[in-house]
Amino acid sequence: MNSPTLMKIRMFSARFEIPRIHPSVNLVLFAILVLGALGSSSVFAQQHLSKRYPAGKNVRVELKNISGTITVESWNRDEIKLSATLESPAAHLSPRQTGEALIVDVVADNRGRSDVGDINFKLQVPVNSSVDLETKSGQITVSNIRGELVRAHVSLEGDIELIGISASQVYAQNTIGNIFFDGEFARGGTYQFQSGKGDITIRIPADSAFKLVAAAPNRKIALGGFWNDGIKSLGDGRKFVGDIGEGRSRVMVTNFQGSITFIRR
């Protein structure tokens, strides 16, 4: 067993002998390693995506999310910027552009997957864009859009804020959450707001003219300065129907458990 090779191994081992460490030090080192690994995983749990799409002035954006926030705002460029933050486990995301429309369908792209994390979207679009936004849960905010359509649908929970909107069709619906609309009613337009449990607030110019149908079983309907004698109260104040101004557009507001408030701007 005293071969030259064995001798060399023994000499190498003696030169690089690993020092003996106390067990408590070992434990501390192990904890540091674990914490480091967890920290690094949380850093890499989010994915960021940012992409720009060329667009005309009257583009249409359709977005169907599962959960997470959606923020849409206008900018002075003829292009769409889509930014998304994907929480782990990251969803598949494959936006597609067809003609004048950008379609992002997270539901279809991840059908059959149950482990999809939140996706928080931010979209910057031309001011005359139409936006059709859906999510199962999460807040939707749309600001300064003057296109044909603004639709914000939260199937479950999430506030909806539509600020600076001047579209001929506006639909906002959620089950739990507030709805806030600050904008204008266009002549001949249609505006629908529905919530299961939350407050609906509509802030519009004082000279707005529309046909109103507003229903809230808990009788919390406040028309403020828009009240006039031509408005009929039905069901002991649970429903109001009537014309405000010349009644040029149609406004339907339904709230099952929350309030409805109109504010003059």
Place this chain on the structure above:
Amino acid sequence: MNCEKCQDLVSDFLDGALSHEDQKTLNSHLEECLDCADVRNDLQSIVGFCRSNRGVYVAPPNEKALWLRIRNVIEAGASPGMLATAPERENVERRNFWTNWVGRSWELSFPQLVAAAAAIVLVVSLSTVVGLRRWQSGETVKNNNAAGAANLSVAAENVRSRISQQQQLIDYWNQRVEFNKARWNPQMRETFDRNLKVIDQAVNDSLDSLSQNPHDEVSEEMLNAALNEKLSLLKEFAEL
């Protein structure tokens, strides 16, 4: 004198072979009994025809049909007019009708068969149309009457019926949701259940109002809206 005796003597009467007394009695009966008077007139016209056309035979236009009619008359038996009392006559009439109907031999020509078939089809079609109309009008009348008589209970029943129909759909989609729910993450499950409770609360509130006032249109609208909302939510999440 009764009808039987009268009709036995009519032939002799026309031949002028009756005694003055019998003639007088017969005349008084004929003045009172229209049936016997008809028999006398028929027989008189036959005898008159035979006398005026003695030795001349002209075949009738449809000889076979004539003989059939004669045969039917013979098989029909005694004339009701021969019976003394009205109840007896009615009984005999009824009996003769059924006897004729059941017992007659149905020898029909092809055109008669076609006509009979066409008549049957026509009668069945008409009776079907009339029956349907009566049934529909009966339903309408029934509904109107019910609405007038027990308006509240009918309105409540309508609401219950509509809810029951909606509930069947809701149950179906709910089963599909429950099947898929196990795959969702816990947070989504909790959120879904919490939101469904809000809609159920809206449904129950509307039902409470309707139980107090079945004609409350606002509650009915809210109920419909809430049920539709629940249904669309279940459909949406059944596909998730």
